[in-house]
Each structure stands twice: as structure tokens, then as C-alpha cells.
Amino acid sequence: MHSIKMSFCALLVTCLPCAGFAQGQMNALFEALKIGPLIEVMRDEGLGYGDDLAADLFPGRGLDGWRKSVSAIYDLDRMDQIVTSTMSEVLADTDLDPLLTFFNSDLGQEIVLLELNARIAFLDNAVEEAAKAQMQSMAEAEDPRFDLIETFTLENDLIETNVVGAMNANYAFYLGLASDPAAGFDLSEEDMLTDVWSQEPDIRQSTIEWVYSYLTMAYQPLSDAELTQYLDLTLTEEGRDLTRALFEGFDDMFVGISQALGVAASQFMAGQDL
Structure with a gap:
């Protein structure tokens, strides 16, 4: 018994530095990807939402209490914890070295900043509409850059994953909305699913427009060779792992937020103080 205990302790001591190194790598990747600043932008988007x-739900009512509740739901620390925790789980067995090498390079950092700044710019509806018009013009003109954006989008399955994420979030919102019977939202679970699926064509169309216009604007400063280099990274095993980790991390965050918004909305509709 004594020898087994000693062996276990030795194994534990040996593994702890490895775990610390792995977490250090993970944190360095989150830093390189600017996950924190991205979540801050998503919070701004959420306050507008x-x-x-x-x-839509309670026009004409005073919104001070509602806005305070929404602000609390979009808590930056909690959002960050959910995203990074899920991403860490998904990437636990992934070799992070190729990802760190790329995203800490000049090109990698330029791409991250271009994506972040485009997301910030899209907070202005006029900018988003202008980007959409530019994207449509490029598509109609059969611009080779649009073809490259399309390849990037399709190869990384960006439309389908975004559509699924949006539908999951909508369903979670309905579950939250049904949490207080006094709110008068009495759809059954089957009715909720039916309603969410009825939204799928509109969600898909808006997702296609958003993704293509966003990527067109974000990657405009990149050469075709630079964008192709980025595409090549995303198609590696490590790149696909990262894409999956990002989607799962942010999906977990948005599902939780959506359900909390539904609960808050049900309370507000029932006349409770928030």
C-alpha cells in the first residue's frame, strides 16, 4: 500500500507542471485570439439586442429595470469563463503549437484585429448595410475575391454552425420565457420546437448575408495569398479543432444568455420588478 501511495504522489507531482504548461499555452492562445475584447463587443451587441x-415584447413600458437586468445577464466575467472553459475542454488534446505560431505571427495578429474591428464596425447598422451591398455587388460581378470568401465559408461550415447555434439560442429563450406561467407564454415544448424550426429559412438567409458581408469587409485588406494561407491553417487538424472549440464555446455562452433573457422577459411581462 505504501509503495502505491508513493507512486501516485510522484505521478501527481510530475504531472502538475505539465498541466500548468498546457494551461499557460491555452491562455496564450486566448490572448492571441483576443477572446476578451471579442466578448466585450458581443456584450455591446447584446445590450442592443x-x-x-x-x-417587440413590451413596447411602451419603462425600460430602466429591463436594461439593468440585461446588463447583468451580459456579465463579462461569466461570459469569458464559459467560453474559455468550453474551449479548454475541446482543445485539451490538441497540439496548440501550430495555432500559437500562426496567431502570434504578424499575419495572424493582423487577421485577428481585422475580424475584431469589423465586428466593432458592424455595431453601426449603416456600416453593416454598406458591407452587405458591397458583398452583393462582388457576388453579382463574380469577383474572384468573393469566390475565395465563399470557399473559406463553405470549407469551415460557417453557415450551418451559425444557423444551428442561433436556433439553439432561440429555443433556450423560449424555455426561459415559459418559466413563469404568469407571463402568459403557454406554448408546449413541441410547439416551441415547431416555432423555432419555422424560423430556420429566415435565420439561414440572414446568416448567409451576415457571414459573407462580414468576412468580405474584414478580409478586404488581405491579399489572396494571405487569405489562402489562413484558409489552409483552418483546414488542418488543429485549425478544425479550433473552429469547433470557438463554436462550442460561444454556443454555450449564448444558450445560457438566451435562456436568462427569456426568464427575465417572462418576469417583466408578468409585471414583476427586475
Whole structure:
């Protein structure tokens, strides 16, 4: 018994530095990808979405309490913890060295900043509409750059994963909305699923427009060779792992946020103080 205990302790001591190194690599990847600043932008998007929800669900009511609740739901620390925790789980067995090498390079950092700045710019509806018009013009003109954007989108399955994520979030919102019977939202689970699926064509169309216009704008400063280099990385085993980790991390975050928004909306509709 004594020898087994000693062996276990030796194994534990041996593995702890390895775990620390792996987590250090993971944190370095999150830093290189600017996950924190991206979540800050998503919080700004969420606060705007909260106002849109209020206009649809309870127009004409004072929104101070509702906005305070929405702000609390979009808590930066909690959002960051959910995303990075899920990503760490998905990437636990992935070799992070190729990802760190790429995203810490000049090109990698340029891409990350271009994506982040485009997301910030899209907070302005006028910018988003202009990007959409530019994307449509490029598609109609059969611009080779649009073909490359399309290849990037299709190879990384960006439309389908975004559509699934949006539908999961919508369903979670309905579950939250049904949490308070006094709110008068009495759809069954089957009715909720039916309603969510009925939204699929609109969600898909808006997703296609958003993804293509966003990528067209974000990657405009890149040469075709640079964008192809990035595409090649995303198609490696490590790149695919990263894409999956990002989608699962942000899906977990948005599902939780959506359900919390539904609960808050049900309370507000039932006349409770938030």
C-alpha cells in the first residue's frame, strides 16, 4: 500500500507542471485570439439586442429595470469563463503549437484585429448595410475575391454552425420565457420546437448575408495569398479543432444568455420588478 501511495504522489507531482504548461499555452492562445475584447463587443451587441427584444415584447413600458437586468445577464466575467472553459475542454488534446505560431505571427495578429474591428464596425447598422451591398455587388460581378470568401465559408461550415447555434439560442429563450406561467407564454415544448424550426429559412438567409458581408469587409485588406494561407491553417487538424472549440464555446455562452433573457422577459411581462 505504501509503495502505491508513493507512486501516485510522484505521478501527481510530475504531472502538475505539465498541466500548468498546457494551461499557460491555452491562455496564450486566448490572448492571441483576443477572446476578451471579442466578448466585450458581443456584450455591446447584446445590450442592443435587449432593446430590440423590449420593443417587440413590451413596447411602451419603462425600460430602466429591463436594461439593468440585461446588463447583468451580459456579465463579462461569466461570459469569458464559459467560453474559455468550453474551449479548454475541446482543445485539451490538441497540439496548440501550430495555432500559437500562426496567431502570434504578424499575419495572424493582423487577421485577428481585422475580424475584431469589423465586428466593432458592424455595431453601426449603416456600416453593416454598406458591407452587405458591397458583398452583393462582388457576388453579382463574380469577383474572384468573393469566390475565395465563399470557399473559406463553405470549407469551415460557417453557415450551418451559425444557423444551428442561433436556433439553439432561440429555443433556450423560449424555455426561459415559459418559466413563469404568469407571463402568459403557454406554448408546449413541441410547439416551441415547431416555432423555432419555422424560423430556420429566415435565420439561414440572414446568416448567409451576415457571414459573407462580414468576412468580405474584414478580409478586404488581405491579399489572396494571405487569405489562402489562413484558409489552409483552418483546414488542418488543429485549425478544425479550433473552429469547433470557438463554436462550442460561444454556443454555450449564448444558450445560457438566451435562456436568462427569456426568464427575465417572462418576469417583466408578468409585471414583476427586475
